[in-house]
Amino acid sequence: MDTVDIVRVDPADEALLAELHRLHQAVHAADQPDHPRPLWEPFLARLRQDNREMRTEVLAAHVDGQLAGRALIAWPVIDNRHLAQFDLEVIPSHRRRGVGRALLAGVRRRAQEEQRRTLVSGANRPVLGGPPRSDAGARFLAAMGFGVALESMSRRIDLAAVDAADEQRLLADCRPRAADYECASWTGPTPEPLAGGAARLVNRLMTDAPTGELDIEESTLDAARLHADEQAALDRGTHLVAAAARHRDTGEVAALTRVDVRPPGDHGTIWVTIADPRHRGHRLGTIVKIEVHRLVRRTFPYLQHVYTGNADSNAHMVAINERLGYVAVEAVIVYQLNR
Numbered sequence: 001m002d003t004v005d006i007v008r009v010d011p012a013d014e015a016l017l018a019e020l021h022r023l024h025q026a027v028h029a030a031d032q033p034d035h036p037r038p039l040w041e042p043f044l045a046r047l048r049q050d051n052r053e054m055r056t057e058v059l060a061a062h063v064d065g066q067l068a069g070r071a072l073i074a075w076p077v078i079d080n081r082h083l084a085q086f087d088l089e090v091i092p093s094h095r096r097r098g099v100g101r102a103l104l105a106g107v108r109r110r111a112q113e114e115q116r117r118t119l120v121s122g123a124n125r126p127v128l129g130g131p132p133r134s135d136a137g138a139r140f141l142a143a144m145g146f147g148v149a150l151e152s153m154s155r156r157i158d159l160a161a162v163d164a165a166d167e168q169r170l171l172a173d174c175r176p177r178a179a180d181y182e183c184a185s186w187t188g189p190t191p192e193p194l195a196g197g198a199a200r201l202v203n204r205l206m207t208d209a210p211t212g213e214l215d216i217e218e219s220t221l222d223a224a225r226l227h228a229d230e231q232a233a234l235d236r237g238t239h240l241v242a243a244a245a246r247h248r249d250t251g252e253v254a255a256l257t258r259v260d261v262r263p264p265g266d267h268g269t270i271w272v273t274i275a276d277p278r279h280r281g282h283r284l285g286t287i288v289k290i291e292v293h294r295l296v297r298r299t300f301p302y303l304q305h306v307y308t309g310n311a312d313s314n315a316h317m318v319a320i321n322e323r324l325g326y327v328a329v330e331a332v333i334v335y336q337l338n339r
């Protein structure tokens with residue numbers, strides 16, 4: 001076993017941040033080379049992210065004065081203040097020498113100091129037909145006593161390969177079921193008249209979408225917090241592309257989806273897709289996703305892939321995504337440990 005020194009990273013320490021980025025690139029090249037290449041600006045923005053919703057902190061692990069790994073910890077600030085969400089990276093040449101174990105001990109210490117009772121992290125597993133994936137993360141977390149809280153799948157769609165005629169047929173099939181609803185799509189912050197309803201819907205995600213054994217509470221977002229969170233994303237250079245369906249009679253926001261596009265804009269990630277349970281059965285999930293794909297294609301013609309993650313037990317959402325052309329990339333297992 002190596003002697004591992006764990007230090008808390010000063011976000012103003014540009015030299016160490018540059019080293020951390022090189023480590024991140026080495027881990028990416030070894031473990032997920034098919035994923036979009038990590039870039040410096042979004043990396044820096046993520047490490048320095050400190051906003052009303054989330055505080056971020058990084059622990060660095062050195063062996064003989066050399067950077068060997070890091071832990072990124074996210075502390076939810078307003079809701080779910082019992083959680084410490086973290087993610088470890090150890091440089092491939094230093095694995096199986098106790099660096100991960102030392103970093104996790106550091107995370108646990110900090111979680112204790114911050115009075116967070118639940119540690120949460122994710123790890124990948126390969127899927128049939130998907131790219132090769134190491135299961136080191138899953139094995140590590142299991143060996144450290146973590147339990148599986150949620151099994152989910154990361155999928156992606158190749159927007160350039162979507163058959164426009166098929167997409168139009170699908171939309172035409174859905175529309176008669178959704179005659180009581182009107183659709184809107186936009187880029188940037190949620191338009192004022194929709195913001196309150198959109199925030200209410202996002203809060204429901206924690207209770208309506210399957211969350212397995214995850215020790216997680218419904219959030220309490222309102223229009224002001226949604227807008228502040230959106231502004232923080234825009235300040236980090238993220239573009240927001242969204243679509244919603246509104247019930248014509250009541251004005252309620254019945255379904256919502258948003259794709260986040262980070263520089264360099266070659267891929268996007270679904271931040272949320274949700275249909276209000278009171279408005280289900282009207283094909284709104286499919287409609288808003290088609291609308292958002294169309295707006296993404298118009299706004300970022302060079303964007304190829306949109307990624308999304310769904311719990312395996314979320315059968316409706318998985319069926320919609322597969323019908324639209326999403327294919328599985330990797331399994332994402334969420335692990336949890338109560339200190």
Ligand SMILES: CC(C)(COP(=O)(O)OP(=O)(O)OC[C@H]1O[C@@H](n2cnc3c(N)ncnc32)[C@H](O)[C@@H]1OP(=O)(O)O)[C@@H](O)C(=O)NCCC(=O)NCCS
Nearest residue numbers: 087088089090095096097098099100101136137139140143
């Ligand atoms: C997961 C990861 C952080 C582990 O770091 P590490 O420094 O190699 O971990 P350690 O040497 O401290 O391992 C501690 C124990 O975890 C288990 N473990 C770690 N890697 C393993 C592997 N590839 N296969 C089986 N067990 C493993 C073992 O029980 C190990 O103890 P041992 O070596 O005495 O048998 C590293 O592989 C990594 O960076 N992977 C990519 C990122 C990732 O998957 N992160 C998700 C976890 S947050």
